[in-house]
Structure formats: C-alpha cells, structure tokens
Amino acid sequence: MEIKHQDKIFCCQGCKTVYEILHENDLTYYYDIQNAPGISPKEIEGKYDFLENESIVNKLLEFNDGGTQVVSFLIPSIHCSSCIWILENLNKLFPDVKSSQVNFPEKTVRITMAGSEKSLKNLVILLSRIGYEPYISLEDSEKKEKKKDRSLIYKLGIAGFAFGNIMFLSLPEYFVEYDFWLDKFKPFFRWIMFAFSLPVVFYSASGYFISAYKGLRSRILNIDVPIAIGIVALFVRSTLDIVMDWSTGLFDSLAGLLFLLLLRKFFQQRTYSYLSFERDYKSYFPIAVTRLTKNENDVDTEEQIEVNDVKKGDRLLIRNNEILPVDAILMKGKALIDYSFVTGEAEPIVKKSGDRLFAGGKQQSGNIEVSVLKPVSQSYLTQLWSNDVFQKDYKSSFQSITDGISRRFTAVLLTIAVVATTVWLFIDSAKAFEVFSAILIVACPCAIALAAPFTHGNLLRIYGRAKLYLKEAPVLEKMAKVDTIVFDKTGTLTxxxxxxxxxxxxxxxxxxxxxxxxxxxxxxxxxxxxxxxxxxxxxxxxxxxxxxxxxxxxxxxxxxxxxxxxxxxxxxxxxxxxxxxxxxxxxxxxxxxxxxxxxxxxxxxxRTGIKEVFEELQPKETVVLSGDNDGERAYLEKILPSGTAMYFRQKPDDKLNFIKNLQAEGKTVMMIGDGLNDAGALKQSDVGIAVAENTNVFTPACDGIMEAYQFPKIASFLELATRGRKIIIWAFMFSLFYNIIGLSFAVTGNLKPVVAAILMPLSSISIVVFTTMMTTRAGKKLKLEKN
Amino acid sequence: MTIIYMLLAVSVLVAVIFFVAFIYSVKSGQYDDTYTPSVRMLFDDELVKEYTSKKINKTSKELSKQIK
CATH class of the missing domain: 3.40.1110.10 (Calcium-transporting ATPase, cytoplasmic domain N)
Structure with a gap:
C-alpha cells in the first residue's frame, strides 16, 4: 500500500503524518537524505501514564537539578541516517528539548531538556508518535554505572607508539657495519629505545603477566605463559645487550610483538553493541503498573507505581497489550493471556474471574483487574533465575584449542631451551646465555596466539553478515564440537x-x-x-x-x-x-x-525448510523440546527424520534439566530457542542460540542471536564452525614451521636482532593473511558470503 | 653533529605531544561511537531557512494539544 502526498510516496499513514509535521517546521531535509524513511508509529493508549510518577521519572533521568534534565533512551527503531537526523533535531519539534545526541551503533539517544519532570511524559509520547518509541523496561530502573573499559586502547596505543619510535632508532644499526658517528651516538639511541620499551613491558604487557600468573596458579599452561616468558626474555636480554654493549638489543621486536598481540585482542573484543546477550526477565517486564486503591468514598483511584514496589494483595489494572509482571488472581474482566513467550504455549489462554495468572503473560483483550499473589522477584517465572546456572559462569571452565596446543608447546619449548643451553655450556659457555634467551624469544608463540583470534574474528564477521550474531569467539570453538541440537517448538520451529x-x-x-x-x-x-x-x-x-x-x-x-x-x-x-x-x-x-x-x-x-535443516543435521542428534501440548506430535513425526526425539509440556526447569542430563552423558549441546521459558536451557547449554523475528525486541540471555529467516542455514552455520577449527589447526602447523626456522637460528647461536625483527612480524602477518583468506573462502563455499 | 641530540629531543617531544593528544581523545570518549559522527557531518550541508518563531510555536502548541 502506498500513499502519495505532495509528490512523495509513503509506506504508511504514519509516515505521511510525520511528513506533514516536519514540512510545517521546514524539516523536510529528512526526506532528502534517504528515500522513504521512517517507521509507522504504533497506537498508544495511556501507556506512558507511569511517567507521571516522580520516583519513576527520577530513576530514568540521568541528571536532574530542577531546571535541566538529561535522559537516555534505547530506541530500537533507529535504523538509518534519517533517524539520526530527525532525533538530533528534536528541539525543533519539542521546545523543552535543548539538545539531543544519537549513538547509532547502540541505538540510543541522549536528550538534554530544560523543563520539568512532567516534560518527560510528553517527550516520550512525541517520540512514539513520530515512530521512535523508546524501550522502557524494568531494567532501566536499576541504574548501572556505565564505565567504559578503554584500557585496551591505551595499551594498544602505547605499544604502537613505542613500536614506531623504536623502529626508527634501531634502523641505522641494522644496515651499517661501522660508522664513526653512528658509533658515537649508539649508546644514546639505545637508551632512548630502552626508555620507550619500559611502558610497553610494564603497562601494555601487564595483561599477559597477570593471565600467565593466574594460569600457573591454577596449574594450567595457557598460551599466555610462553608469551610472558618470551616478553621477559626479550626485555632482559635486550637490556643486558645494551648494558654490556654487546648489541643493539631487540626492543623493536618486543614492541612490535606486543602491538600485534594487543591488536588481536582488540579485534576479538569488537561485538555488536546494540545487541544484548545478557538480558533476563527485567528487560522484558514493564517498569511500572497501575495500582487501584479505594479512597474514602469507596471509589477506585488509579496510581502508577514501580513494579518492584508491588506487594501481595495489591490490586492492579492491566491494560490491553500490557505484560503482567506478577503472579496474580484475576478479579475482574475477561483475560485472554498470551503465554507464548513464557511457556511456549502457542495459543492465548482464556481465563475467568478467580483463575490464577502467571507472571510474564501478555493480556490481549481489554482491561483486567487482578489481585497480586506474589511480588515480582518471587513469581513462578522469575524463580528460574535463582537457579545455579545463572549464578556461576560455567563457560569459563572451557579449554580452548589454543590452550590445548600451548600446553604441549610450552613443555617442548622449555625442553629444547634446557637441552640446547646445556650443550652450549660444553661447547662455548660464553654463548650459552645468548642461545637460551634466543630460543625463548624466537619461540614466543606469537603466530600461534594470533591464529585462533584472527580466524574467529573473521568468522564472527561472516556470521554477522549472515545474520547470526555471536556473543564472543569461544562460542565458535564450542559450536564446532556440537553433537546434539535441541530445538524449542513455539516461536523457533514455528x-x-x-x-x-x-x-x-x-x-x-x-x-x-x-x-x-x-x-x-x-x-x-x-x-x-x-x-x-x-x-x-x-x-x-x-x-x-x-x-x-x-x-x-x-x-x-x-x-x-x-x-x-x-x-x-x-x-x-x-x-x-x-x-x-x-x-x-x-x-x-x-x-x-x-x-x-x-x-x-x-x-x-x-518455518520453511525445517525438514531440510533436520536432514542436513544428521547424524547429529536432534531433539524437539516444547512447552506446548503434544497436539502436533503427529505432524512433526511425519516431517522430521525418524531419530528425532520429542518432548512436550516441558516447563522451563524441565528444559534446563534436560540439557543438564544430556551434558552429563558427555554430549555437547546446542539449544535453539526464543522465549523466556528457554532462558534456563539456553544458559545451561554449551551453545545457546536465540531466534528472533526482530533483533530489536527482547531476546533472552544467550550466546548468539539469529534472525529467524536464516533458520534454514543452521546446518551451514555449524559446518562453518567445524571448518574454522580445521583452519586454526592448519594455521598452527604453519606457525610451527616458522618456529622451527627461528629455533634453528637460535639453537646454532646465530640469531641476530635483524633476523628476529624480520622473522617475527613476517610469521605473524602471514598467519593473519592465511586465516583471513581461508575463512572467507569457507564462508563463500557454504554460501554464507556473497561472491 | 651534536645537533643530533637536539633534533632527537625535538622529534621525541613532537611524538609525545601527538601521543598525549591520542590519549586525551580516547579518554573524552571520541572513539566510543565511530559511526554517528560520520553521518552527523553530512547534516551540515542542509540549507537552513530562516525559521519564523511563530510557525514553530504554532506547531509545537498543536502537538502538545494533541498529546494532552
């Protein structure tokens, strides 16, 4: 349906209304930036009355001194450059707004107002009206101190800065055998290099020392142990070199090594800032509800209170399309509750007066009045979050492929170093220390440490473009090992x-x-x-x-x-x-x-392609776990492969325990679900993927969020993870080859600084190129990437 | 040739100044959002017409009436 108005075409009536408002204020530049911008607004009915409650408003405001207010909203519908423009020109539509600033990647807008607390409600209504409805949930009432950890950027900056400067200072000595003037300035150059290397070793590299120490204390030889040894060896050897005037030292290699190592951390850290992988029921529940209290004349008065303040026995008014945040008994009105997100039941349920209602349901027909049985934190649904799974961080115990290799690598490395040094003690004891330190330096598994992160980094980007947003790199390694896949039914298969x-x-x-x-x-x-x-x-x-x-x-x-x-x-x-x-x-x-x-x-x-997905996933074990009744068992049995187990009427706890039992049998489980009822199972599983029709709306805590229309590609996604694992193993072989070359220099006592300066970056960079090319090829082969 | 000492000192000083500028820019949050400013810049090309304040007040009043 298209609406024509003043030579412009609009997708909906809402966009046309917005245009008229904007046109009158000469804000039509909006329409020059992008064709057909805007989203149609949804209906509003007394939905924001809670913004009249002062204590709620104050919880939302970041700053308020009576005259000036600052507030940040998450606006999921921000999607194009025109959105930025209109939101940053809010002051022209709403005089109380002084300025507004959009953060596009996070989909937030920060608004400074000069008004009173009351302006907030009108502001929110205005935003909703022009199609940018803020997402306000219970989560917003808990102010989190937003501290951004920028230390990695500082470390990276320092390492890069030192690397460049040291390189300049060390170059002259690489190319000139003897020069009178160079000989004269050499000590000066060398001590400046030393000075530059200090912040690199003591600040930029601190993370590696801490991690290596922690690893050793818990008796794990992680990859950071040989790296830390390499850094120390480089620094001590170089310092001794210049103190004893043996050579120029390896400060350039030291700074370059750390620059590359930190760079890989930086690449790995990048995630999808507008997606949240940690959500619990709090970001699904409303921030406020309407409480009914009788005044002296025995007439009901409505009052907006915070959800956390709801007590047992309170009477609440739940409007059409509102979410019930507590367990309650229905007092008045006909309830038609949609529990699909909470229990997996597909159909809205009709409840009569006196029936018990559970938290999390969405009322779908008119207003109802309920009496509270249990407050928010004790309801049937929220109890799930008190399960141990949500307290402990299970996933940290996972041993990555890199750590596995590094354990053997470190052992072999130390043996070689000890043997070679002992041999040299007999041949030429003066050279023994040089050989020992050279082995530790050249074997520093920089290339090995880079192989996995760069493979993962590129895979994450490929997945991201294919609309599967993964939380972090370790998920990929677990995905490669998955042998059992559990599907939720409602909202996932349907x-x-x-x-x-x-x-x-x-x-x-x-x-x-x-x-x-x-x-x-x-x-x-x-x-x-x-x-x-x-x-x-x-x-x-x-x-x-x-x-x-x-x-x-x-x-x-x-x-x-x-x-x-x-x-x-x-x-x-x-x-x-x-x-x-x-x-x-x-x-x-x-x-x-x-x-x-x-x-x-x-x-x-x-969903289309379910049959094919299940067939492609064979011989992996597939299970359907549904909160719904078994009405469709016959149909599912007909279309799914015969080995597929099916369980119905599973409560959230049952799902969690089902996954736990599978894991106890030694299976690596991937759970694919969508609703709050899957939250426990998603968390417990090795890989929990949430399916979302729209990534802007609520998704439970998980390891990855997948756009629903990519459902048929699940098998390809898993295959890509397996190939990624193979690529990493190849890259390890590759870097071991470099290590052997380097070691042959070191063991024979021929490692000159210039050799180290060339060999170490060369190995690292070729590994990065290799992994990037191979992963992109794998992505294209599986048709996840366009050619 | 002792001028080398001087030149080196100056070059290191210049490098340090840029480095401090970098640290400052990170600290002030300039790298927190690397996308929006790139779009915001384009809005400067908008042809700004003189707003008659009456007009704006009129519509904003209408809007607030609607809201109420």
Missing amino acids: TNQKNVVTYEGVELTQYEKELLTGTLRASNHPLSRSLYTILSNSNIQMPEEFHETIGKGIEGKYKKHTIRVGSYDFVDAGKRKDENESPNRTEVHISTNENYRGCFVFINEY
Whole structure:
C-alpha cells in the first residue's frame, strides 16, 4: 500500500503524518537524505501514564537539578541516517528539548531538556508518535554505572607508539657495519629505545603477566605463559645487550610483538553493541503498573507505581497489550493471556474471574483487574533465575584449542631451551646465555596466539553478515564440537504468524465474505487480525453496528444481516453439537443470521525448510523440546527424520534439566530457542542460540542471536564452525614451521636482532593473511558470503 | 653533529605531544561511537531557512494539544 502526498510516496499513514509535521517546521531535509524513511508509529493508549510518577521519572533521568534534565533512551527503531537526523533535531519539534545526541551503533539517544519532570511524559509520547518509541523496561530502573573499559586502547596505543619510535632508532644499526658517528651516538639511541620499551613491558604487557600468573596458579599452561616468558626474555636480554654493549638489543621486536598481540585482542573484543546477550526477565517486564486503591468514598483511584514496589494483595489494572509482571488472581474482566513467550504455549489462554495468572503473560483483550499473589522477584517465572546456572559462569571452565596446543608447546619449548643451553655450556659457555634467551624469544608463540583470534574474528564477521550474531569467539570453538541440537517448538520451529489451512463448513457467499472482512477489520483480537490479512483481498463492507464480547467473539450488523465470528458457543448460541472438538486446534466459527456456517482452522505455521535443516543435521542428534501440548506430535513425526526425539509440556526447569542430563552423558549441546521459558536451557547449554523475528525486541540471555529467516542455514552455520577449527589447526602447523626456522637460528647461536625483527612480524602477518583468506573462502563455499 | 641530540629531543617531544593528544581523545570518549559522527557531518550541508518563531510555536502548541 502506498500513499502519495505532495509528490512523495509513503509506506504508511504514519509516515505521511510525520511528513506533514516536519514540512510545517521546514524539516523536510529528512526526506532528502534517504528515500522513504521512517517507521509507522504504533497506537498508544495511556501507556506512558507511569511517567507521571516522580520516583519513576527520577530513576530514568540521568541528571536532574530542577531546571535541566538529561535522559537516555534505547530506541530500537533507529535504523538509518534519517533517524539520526530527525532525533538530533528534536528541539525543533519539542521546545523543552535543548539538545539531543544519537549513538547509532547502540541505538540510543541522549536528550538534554530544560523543563520539568512532567516534560518527560510528553517527550516520550512525541517520540512514539513520530515512530521512535523508546524501550522502557524494568531494567532501566536499576541504574548501572556505565564505565567504559578503554584500557585496551591505551595499551594498544602505547605499544604502537613505542613500536614506531623504536623502529626508527634501531634502523641505522641494522644496515651499517661501522660508522664513526653512528658509533658515537649508539649508546644514546639505545637508551632512548630502552626508555620507550619500559611502558610497553610494564603497562601494555601487564595483561599477559597477570593471565600467565593466574594460569600457573591454577596449574594450567595457557598460551599466555610462553608469551610472558618470551616478553621477559626479550626485555632482559635486550637490556643486558645494551648494558654490556654487546648489541643493539631487540626492543623493536618486543614492541612490535606486543602491538600485534594487543591488536588481536582488540579485534576479538569488537561485538555488536546494540545487541544484548545478557538480558533476563527485567528487560522484558514493564517498569511500572497501575495500582487501584479505594479512597474514602469507596471509589477506585488509579496510581502508577514501580513494579518492584508491588506487594501481595495489591490490586492492579492491566491494560490491553500490557505484560503482567506478577503472579496474580484475576478479579475482574475477561483475560485472554498470551503465554507464548513464557511457556511456549502457542495459543492465548482464556481465563475467568478467580483463575490464577502467571507472571510474564501478555493480556490481549481489554482491561483486567487482578489481585497480586506474589511480588515480582518471587513469581513462578522469575524463580528460574535463582537457579545455579545463572549464578556461576560455567563457560569459563572451557579449554580452548589454543590452550590445548600451548600446553604441549610450552613443555617442548622449555625442553629444547634446557637441552640446547646445556650443550652450549660444553661447547662455548660464553654463548650459552645468548642461545637460551634466543630460543625463548624466537619461540614466543606469537603466530600461534594470533591464529585462533584472527580466524574467529573473521568468522564472527561472516556470521554477522549472515545474520547470526555471536556473543564472543569461544562460542565458535564450542559450536564446532556440537553433537546434539535441541530445538524449542513455539516461536523457533514455528513462526509467530498464524495461517489458515482450511475452511470447514458451508461455502460462504461473496456477500458474506465481504461482511466478514468488514467485521474482522474492526476487531483487534490477534486471531481477527490474522484472518483479516488472509481474506483482505475481497471487497469490504463495513458493518453499521459492531459489538465485541471480550474472550468470546465479535458481532457485526449490516442492512438486516448479522454476522457472528468467534468461539463455537458464541456463534451457535449454545446449540452445541455432539461433534468431537479437538482441543489442539484453534478454530474461528462463523454464523450469519443465526445460521451456523462453518469454521476456519488455524494451525501454527512452521518455518520453511525445517525438514531440510533436520536432514542436513544428521547424524547429529536432534531433539524437539516444547512447552506446548503434544497436539502436533503427529505432524512433526511425519516431517522430521525418524531419530528425532520429542518432548512436550516441558516447563522451563524441565528444559534446563534436560540439557543438564544430556551434558552429563558427555554430549555437547546446542539449544535453539526464543522465549523466556528457554532462558534456563539456553544458559545451561554449551551453545545457546536465540531466534528472533526482530533483533530489536527482547531476546533472552544467550550466546548468539539469529534472525529467524536464516533458520534454514543452521546446518551451514555449524559446518562453518567445524571448518574454522580445521583452519586454526592448519594455521598452527604453519606457525610451527616458522618456529622451527627461528629455533634453528637460535639453537646454532646465530640469531641476530635483524633476523628476529624480520622473522617475527613476517610469521605473524602471514598467519593473519592465511586465516583471513581461508575463512572467507569457507564462508563463500557454504554460501554464507556473497561472491 | 651534536645537533643530533637536539633534533632527537625535538622529534621525541613532537611524538609525545601527538601521543598525549591520542590519549586525551580516547579518554573524552571520541572513539566510543565511530559511526554517528560520520553521518552527523553530512547534516551540515542542509540549507537552513530562516525559521519564523511563530510557525514553530504554532506547531509545537498543536502537538502538545494533541498529546494532552
């Protein structure tokens, strides 16, 4: 649907409204930057009333002195350069705003206002209206001290700075055998080099010493041990060289080595700043709820309070589309609760007054009133986060492929060093120290240390472009070892959209169809919306009268014709037939003029390519773990390979324990899920991947977030990780080859500073080139990268 | 040739000045967001028309009315 207005084409009515506002304020430059910008705003109904509560507002504000307020919002819909522009010109739309600054990678905007606390609500409403709705959740009420760790950049900067300067100073001595003037200035040059190397050794390299020390204390020979030995050997040997006036020292190699080593850390550190991999229920829950209290006249008054302040016995008002943050009993109203995100149940559940409601459900039909049973932190859902999995950091015990190799490498290296030194003690004892230090220096596993990070770094980028966002590099190594893959059903194997497969009953006439679509259009019920999108091609008759019975159905009247759409009871006015109604299907029944017509049957739409994904994943073990009922077991058994185990009605805890049991059997498990009910399983599994239709919305804590439409590529993703592992092993072979060359120089006592200065960077750089080329090739072969 | 001492001192000093400038720029957060400023720069090309303050007030009033 396109809307034309003043020679411009808009995707929706919302964009047109925005344009009109902007046009009036001469802000149309927005539309020159990018064609068809903007996102259609969603409806708002009293949603931000909680911003009238002063204590909540103060928790959101970063700074407030009465006259000036500073606030940061996460705005998931920021997606293009026009968004930056409009948000940074907010002051022209909203006079209270003094300035605003967008951080595009993090999708946040920081706004400085000169108003009162009250302006905040209006500001948020304005933002929502122009399509940039801020995401405010319970998480925002806990102010975290945002301290950015920039020490790596400092270390890298110092190492690079020292490397460049030392290189200049050491060059003359490399190329001139003897020169009168050079001989005169040599000591001066050398001591300046020494001075430059001090901050490199004592600041830039500090991380390696600490890590090596920690490794040794817990009796692990990690890769940082030989690196630390190499650094110390380089520094001590070079200092002795210049003190005793033996040679120029190896300060340039020292600084260059650290520069490269820190560079790889820097590459590895880069992640997706706008995605959060650590979210828990707090970023899903609202920050405030409406509490009802009776005043003296026994009349209910509404009051916005913080979710954390909700106590047992409070009465809360939950509006349409709000999330219930506590366990409660339904007092008033008809509840239709969508638990799909929390329990994996696909269908919204109808609850009657007096029924128990669990936290995390989303109310879908009108307002309800509930009485609180348990506060937020003790609800059935949030209890999951008190499980041990969320306390301990299981993943740190993982031994990487690099650490495995370095253990053997260090042992071999030390043996060679000791043997060679002993031999030299007999041949020429004066040279023994030189050989010993040369071996430690040249064998410093710089290239080995670089192989894995650069392979991983490039793989992460390939995955990122293929819309699988991984949290960190170690996930890749675990992915390569995965032998069991567990899938959630609702939201993972199925899409959130529903599709009608069949219509059962008397064929509807054209006129009835038109009336049906018209009636559906007026309703906001999710099933009505889905049905409407499927039928919308026909000519629409708007009903003259429309009535919606919440939780039951809708009724429309048009020129003496009546149509009823909804549950069987509602449509057929109680004349229930003896037909067996299957509890596992969702049906929408239709009657016109009190005559029953038939029903539309909804089933969950499975993602395309499920069958192929499961087949490609063989011979790995595949499991389907669902919180839903087993209504679709038969269908799944038909399409999935025969070895696939299926478990239904799994509670969040059951899922977690299921994964734990698999791991106890020695399996490496990958969990693919989407909702809060999978949060425990995702955390427990070796690799937890969250599937998201839209990466802007909530995803539970996990190791990686995958865009849902890439689901068919899961097998390729795993294959790429396996190939990445092979590439690393090849790169190790490659760097060992360099080490052998270097060692042959060192053992024979011929390692001149210039040889070290050439050999060490050469080996490192060729490893980087090799891994980058190989991973890109692997990505292309698996069709994850474009040619 | 003793001028070498002097020249070296000067060159090291210049290098140190740039280094300090780098540390300062990192510290002040200039590298925290490396994308947005590149876009923001382009907005300077916008042709700025003279705003009549009445006009702005009018629309912002309308907006705040709508909001209320």
